[in-house]
Amino acid sequence: xxxxxxxxxxxxxxxxxxxxxxxxxxxxxxxxxxxxxxxxxxxxxxxxxxxxxxxxxxxxxxxxxxxxxxxxxxxxxxxxxxxxxxxxxxxxxxxxxxxxxxxxxxxxxxxxxxxxxxxxxxxxxxxxxxxxxxxxxxxxxxxxxxxxxxxxxxxxxxxxxxxxxxxxxxxxxxxxxxxxxxxxxxxxxxxxxxxxxxxxxxxxxxxxxxxxxxxxxxxxxxxxxxxxxxxxxxxxxxxxxxxxxxxxxxxxxxxxxxxxxxxxxxxxxxxxxxxxxxxxxxxxxxxxxxxxxxxxxxxxxxxxxxxxxxxxxxxxxxxxx
Amino acid sequence: xxxxxxxxxxxxxxxxxxxxxxxxxxxxxxxxxxxxxxxxxxxxxxxxxxxxxxxxxxxxxxxxxxxxxxxxxxxxxxxxxxxxxxxxxxxxxxxxxxxxxxxxxxxxxxxxxxxxxxxxxxxxxxxxxxxxxxxxxxxxxxxxxxxxxxxxxxxxxxxxxxxxxxxxxxxxxxxxxxxxxxxxxxxxxxxxxxxxxxxxxxxxxxxxxxxxxxxxxxxxxxxxxxxxxxxxxxxxxxxxxxxxxxxxxxxxxxxxxxxxxxxxxxxxxxxxxxxxxxxxxxxxxxxxxxxxxxxxxxxxxxxxxxxxxxxxxxxxxxxxxxxxxxxxxxxxxxxxxxxxxxxxxxxxxxxxxxxxxxxxxxxxxxxxxxxxxxxxxxxxxxxxxxxxxxxxxxxxxxxxxxxxxxxxxxxxxxxxxxxxxxxx
Numbered sequence: 171x172x173x174x175x176x177x178x179x180x181x182x183x184x185x186x187x188x189x190x191x192x193x194x195x196x197x198x199x200x201x202x203x204x205x206x207x208x209x210x211x212x213x214x215x216x217x218x219x220x221x222x223x224x225x226x227x228x229x230x231x232x233x234x235x236x237x238x239x240x241x242x243x244x245x246x247x248x249x250x251x252x253x254x255x256x257x258x259x260x261x262x263x264x265x266x267x268x269x270x271x272x273x274x275x276x277x278x279x280x281x282x283x284x285x286x287x288x289x290x291x292x293x294x295x296x297x298x299x300x301x302x303x304x305x306x307x308x309x310x311x312x313x314x315x316x317x318x319x320x321x322x323x324x325x326x327x328x329x330x331x332x333x334x335x336x337x338x339x340x341x342x343x344x345x346x347x348x349x350x351x352x353x354x355x356x357x358x359x360x361x362x363x364x365x366x367x368x369x370x371x372x373x374x375x376x377x378x379x380x381x382x383x384x385x386x387x388x389x390x391x392x393x394x395x396x397x398x399x400x401x402x403x404x405x406x407x408x409x410x411x412x413x414x415x416x417x418x419x420x421x422x423x424x425x426x427x428x429x430x431x432x433x434x435x436x437x438x439x440x441x442x443x444x445x446x447x448x449x450x451x452x453x454x455x456x457x458x459x460x461x462x463x464x465x466x467x468x469x470x471x472x473x474x475x476x477x478x479x480x481x482x483x484x485x486x487x488x489x490x491x
Numbered sequence: 492x493x494x495x496x497x498x499x500x501x502x503x504x505x506x507x508x509x510x511x512x513x514x515x516x517x518x519x520x521x522x523x524x525x526x527x528x529x530x531x532x533x534x535x536x537x538x539x540x541x542x543x544x545x546x547x548x549x550x551x552x553x554x555x556x557x558x559x560x561x562x563x564x565x566x567x568x569x570x571x572x573x574x575x576x577x578x579x580x581x582x583x584x585x586x587x588x589x590x591x592x593x594x595x596x597x598x599x600x601x602x603x604x605x606x607x608x609x610x611x612x613x614x615x616x617x618x619x620x621x622x623x624x625x626x627x628x629x630x631x632x633x634x635x636x637x638x639x640x641x642x643x644x645x646x647x648x649x650x651x652x653x654x655x656x657x658x659x660x661x662x663x664x665x666x667x668x669x670x671x672x673x674x675x676x677x678x679x680x681x682x683x684x685x686x687x688x689x690x691x692x693x694x695x696x697x698x699x700x701x702x703x704x705x706x707x708x709x710x711x712x713x714x715x716x717x718x719x720x721x722x723x724x725x726x727x728x729x730x731x732x733x734x735x736x737x738x739x740x741x742x743x744x745x746x747x748x749x750x751x752x753x754x755x756x757x758x759x760x761x762x763x764x765x766x767x768x769x770x771x772x773x774x775x776x777x778x779x780x781x782x783x784x785x786x787x788x789x790x791x792x793x794x795x796x797x798x799x800x801x802x803x804x805x806x807x808x809x810x811x812x813x814x815x816x817x818x819x820x821x822x823x824x825x826x827x828x829x830x831x832x833x834x835x836x837x838x839x840x841x842x843x844x845x846x847x848x849x850x851x852x853x854x855x856x857x858x859x860x861x862x863x864x865x866x867x868x869x870x871x872x873x874x875x876x877x878x879x880x881x882x883x884x885x886x887x888x889x890x891x892x893x894x895x896x897x898x899x900x901x902x903x904x905x906x907x908x909x910x911x912x913x914x915x
Contacts, residue, residue, distance in 0.1 A: 234598035234600070235598040235599060237598075324743060325740070345741060348893050434746065435566050436885065438742065454569065454877075456880075
């Protein structure tokens with residue numbers, strides 16, 4: 171079909187449009203919206219409503235009396251103002267950010283190492299290793315944290331006993347939570363331990379998709395294993411890495427159970443991550459407005475951080491298309 | 492089914508429905524009510540036999556009312572109470588720790604029962620400190636339930652082994668402790684006086700004994716007093732005792748102390764009377780310790796006197812939103828009445844809600860009751876519960892015992908917070 175044919179076709183289609191009922195056009199345009207409508211409604215109901223309520227609560231003075239009467243007192247941005255002059259809140263944000271960076275870094279590092287290992291080991295070992303990973307992942311978090319708590323117990327903990335017997339020094343009655351750096355190290359161990367299985371299995375799944383011939387070609391060209399990993403594997407796995415990075419960031423920034431359960435639901439203020447702070451203000455001190463404001467700050471920080479990931483992911487998908 | 496039969500059964504169904512509805516709205520006590528009365532009691536408060544007895548007496552008068560007694564845990568009770576009170580159907584009756592009442596009364600969660608006071612048994616001889624905790628702005632929001640105070644539980648066999656008798660001054664306590672450490676201290680798990688770092692209610696007597704306080708009130712304003720010279724002196728004495736005599740977790744709390752004591756490596760703990768039962772419990776403790784336990788009051792620095800102790804305890808309150816006010820009052824009256832309270836003393840070993848029954852206690856519980864003669868209460872402010880929830884005093888103790896802060900620095904930081912929270 172030449173130029174004339176194209177012109178004819180467009181005339182026909184225009185005529186068709188003019189002739190066709192506007193309702194059809196409208197239906198054609200609205201149909202996609204109608205189709206995503208139900209899903210959208212569910213998302214608004216499940217995510218939008220609570221988020222909206224949270225935002226609204228964060229602008230209220232909402233103590234116990236207000237909770238009982240279901241009627242807050244509007245205070246504008248006062249709750250946020252209170253944070254800006256509160257040295258404890260600054261500490262909380264700093265600790266949460268550092269904690270997240272360390273935990274995401276360590277989880278991703280060990281997750282990648284184990285994924286690479288999984289690819290290389292023989293089949294029976296791989297099955298054993300994967301089974302172990304799945305078991306860790308399948309352990310419900312509260313009992314798992316309780317087990318760790320026993321292991322690190324001040325009086326009867328097996329870690330103290332083991333370290334002493336191995337000659338690592340006198341760890342009898344060593345308190346792992348006296349020094350917050352040691353305490354956070356223990357918490358990091360538990361968080362990373364819990365995060366590795368998912369990351370390793372996802373990355374292993376990604377690794378199996380790296381085309382064999384690309385690796386072989388690189389090897390024939392004289393690339394060392396490290397170069398193959400950096401130049402071939404990582405670029406191909408980039409979308410997987412991006413998703414895992416953003417998920418890990420969200421999870422680790424919101425760590426709560428590990429701190430709360432490990433420290434008998436009464437963590438001292440050194441251990442206040444932003445999630446713990448928000449819970450403490452809301453449910454322990456009954457200042458729901460202030461607690462919500464802390465949660466809003468938490469969401470805002472996460473939005474800023476994950477924006478980068480999301481933008482990258484979107485770019486990658488458009489490139490792929 | 493013929494039409495008449497159908498009509499009859501429909502009428503019967505309606506009648507049933509009507510009585511069911513009537514039960515929840517009527518507030519007379521003639522015994523025809525039906526419905527459910529929900530009661531929240533705290534873990535470890537009343538022995539099951541006492542609760543069963545109260546329910547049986549209640550059931551005899553109100554055969555159609557079901558009483559649901561639910562046991563709550565202390566660690567997360569404020570969260571659960573907030574949630575329950577915010578809803579439209581909170582429990583009808585709840586046990587509240589005496590330091591929590593003001594908070595919920597001020598928020599309007601509790602029913603004002605001032606006009607009903609005379610109807611409760613022994614209301615003329617209720618313990619003053621508990622009655623005070625139930626009173627907010629001149630109105631009565633709960634009735635006293637029971638009291639408890641702390642004393643030092645000790646191992647008589649260990650004391651005999653070093654030839655010690657119960658100390659009558661803080662100096663003597665330190666000396667006896669040193670003797671015990673000398674004899675048993677080579678056991679790395681041994682503590683002469685086991686004192687977990689967050690144990691604020693065991694630390695308070697030392698502060699009060701030297702004339703210190705948590706906070707003082709003038710007019711409607713509160714002013715923290717935990718950094719006063721007297722408070723600091725008491726805390727200094729305590730810090731030295733802990734450093735020399737305790738190998739307990741300096742950042743731990745007292746929740747596990749009875750299990751730890753039952754392991755046999757501890758000579759003394761500061762504990763409530765009911766904790767004797769936990770220590771000698773066949774499942775969680777060691778019943779063979781039964782004959783080796785005794786108690787003495789926390790001594791004062793003035794020889795021969797005892798230090799003021801915190802009078803802990805619980806009250807029974809009725810939710811303002813409860814639709815079963817009359818039934819709730821009746822149930823509360825039974826548990827707070829002479830019969831149940833006598834059993835609370837003899838079976839539960841606690842201090843009853845009325846002075847008229849204190850003489851019933853004997854043996855170990857009597858020693859705890861005696862220790863409560865000089866007692867104090869925390870600042871009676873609706874915001875006090877927030878000081879407790881924010882762990883202000885616990886954090887202060889931890890930083891003192893671990894040496895992270897000096898006593899002046901730790902107390903002045905805590906003092907600012909207390910003043911702040913109480914006045915907010």
